[in-house]
Amino acid sequence: MLAKRAVADLVEMVTGELRIGASFTIGEYVLPRVLAAFSKKYPQVKYSVTIGNTELIHERALEGSIDLGVVEGHIEDKQLIIEEFSQDEMVFIVSKQHPLAKSKYITREDLENETFIMREEGSGTRIALEEVLQEISLKPVNLITLGSTQAIKEAVEAGMGVAMLSKWALRKELKLGTLKIIRIKDLKKTRSFTVVRRKERFESKACYEFRKYIMNGGASEVLTLV
Amino acid sequence: MLAKRAVADLVEMVTGELRIGASFTIGEYVLPRVLAAFSKKYPQVKYSVTIGNTELIHERALEGSIDLGVVEGHIEDKQLIIEEFSQDEMVFIVSKQHPLAKSKYITREDLENETFIMREEGSGTRIALEEVLQEISLKPVNLITLGSTQAIKEAVEAGMGVAMLSKWALRKELKLGTLKIIRIKDLKKTRSFTVVRRKERFESKACYEFRKYIMNGGASEVLTLV
Numbered sequence A, B: 001m002l003a004k005r006a007v008a009d010l011v012e013m014v015t016g017e018l019r020i021g022a023s024f025t026i027g028e029y030v031l032p033r034v035l036a037a038f039s040k041k042y043p044q045v046k047y048s049v050t051i052g053n054t055e056l057i058h059e060r061a062l063e064g065s066i067d068l069g070v071v072e073g074h075i076e077d078k079q080l081i082i083e084e085f086s087q088d089e090m091v092f093i094v095s096k097q098h099p100l101a102k103s104k105y106i107t108r109e110d111l112e113n114e115t116f117i118m119r120e121e122g123s124g125t126r127i128a129l130e131e132v133l134q135e136i137s138l139k140p141v142n143l144i145t146l147g148s149t150q151a152i153k154e155a156v157e158a159g160m161g162v163a164m165l166s167k168w169a170l171r172k173e174l175k176l177g178t179l180k181i182i183r184i185k186d187l188k189k190t191r192s193f194t195v196v197r198r199k200e201r202f203e204s205k206a207c208y209e210f211r212k213y214i215m216n217g218g219a220s221e222v223l224t225l226v
Helices: A002-011 A024-041 A054-063 A124-135 A149-157 A167-176 A205-218 B002-011 B024-041 B054-063 B124-135 B149-157 B167-176 B205-218
Strands: A017-022 A046-051 A068-071 A080-095 A115-118 A142-146 A163-166 A179-184 A189-198 B017-022 B046-051 B068-071 B080-095 B115-118 B142-146 B163-166 B179-184 B189-198
Touching: A017 A024, A017 A054, A017 A205, A024 A046, A024 A068, A024 A124, A024 A149, A024 A163, A024 A167, A024 A205, A024 B149, A046 A054, A054 A068, A054 A080, A054 A189, A068 A205, A080 A124, A080 A149, A080 A167, A080 A205, A115 A124, A115 A149, A115 A163, A124 A163, A124 A189, A142 A149, A149 A163, A149 A167, A149 A179, A149 B024, A149 B149, A163 A167, A167 A179, A167 B167, A189 A205, B017 B024, B017 B054, B017 B205, B024 B046, B024 B068, B024 B124, B024 B149, B024 B163, B024 B167, B024 B205, B046 B054, B054 B068, B054 B080, B054 B189, B068 B205, B080 B124, B080 B149, B080 B167, B080 B205, B115 B124, B115 B149, B115 B163, B124 B163, B124 B189, B142 B149, B149 B163, B149 B167, B149 B179, B163 B167, B167 B179, B189 B205
Parallel strands: A017 A046, A017 A068, A046 B142, A115 A142, A142 B046, B017 B046, B017 B068, B115 B142
Antiparallel strands: A068 A189, A080 A163, A080 A179, A080 A189, B068 B189, B080 B163, B080 B179, B080 B189
16 A cells, blocks of 8 residues: 555646545534635645535445545544544533623533523534533433534524534634633533544545645644634 | 314414424524524424425425425425515625625626535525526536535635525624625526425414414514624
């Protein structure tokens, strides 16, 4: 493989199509800016990006319909090479008018009577919230399920309840001041952003350069904004 | 049916679960705020919202796994009752740094060498763009496909190219000044927002009230923001 790579480096330009699969938080909030920066360096590459939940991107990586995947959910699979390139933090959010908006730290009791707005079953963001709720032994009395991060942010802004989202998804709302981050003291929920690809599969030069770009901190510019 | 409705009105409270299906633009940008307002009026109702493309919501309405659907794409189906409740306009967008950002109106020629960032095949937003491109006889030289509205906005902000989206999806970016709307003179692309439900299916009181709320302009508060 290494020899093949070396030969390819000599003959291949960084060109062609790069098929990327991304789970929702990365695909919607991180990847577009990384792609924009990368494409200034390599303007010949064409992109197509599939966005779906981690499970779908996992499948696509296995079947080879994408060259690489970038996901926020946990994947274990011996057929894949899985490399962490960044960390994500999940935070609680309320609207700026919410009584808890002024608190930097809240307690479990503060959340007891709140309506929780969460993603559908199978979403990595929902799994993260369920883990936190279990950790603080909280069973929400009211639950609303909304099938997208964007919809959840709008509902929280409109005062429907509280939610837990990746802080990377909150950049604009924090700038506009419409949403406030609240945290539970001594509780920090993090997860890994990873890049995944099939083992023993020839990697195009474009794919290799893109992966190197991410692994060497190419996402860091985007990821230092909150 | 009418007699059944009248009896139900007498005995039913506006309570229970309301299962709504929504296509992306409505589901992510319009519905959450409508729901927030409606739920202040009827706090007993529980909601679950499925977000998918128009085709998926159409299927769900037929099979009865949702009580009603709100969609931006065109549906024709004799098994469904389809009522228009609002209009949507599709507009071109560029980043604030883009040379075209200062133009209120652009020409076909202005777009000739631009990279177009568009949704995947099967998306109503993509179909709308393809109709406009055909109308002005433009075949983009460069195409990037990104699987979500949010991802497209981030990519346009980062300077990757131009896109066409519903103006309801642009509220925050217009407030922040990161995106600019540009229009082609004498060309206005509109589409209908409709509420769809199965014929000859008993409608719960909650569902009836919600539909009435939308049809009587309950979405208008949200829909006058741009």
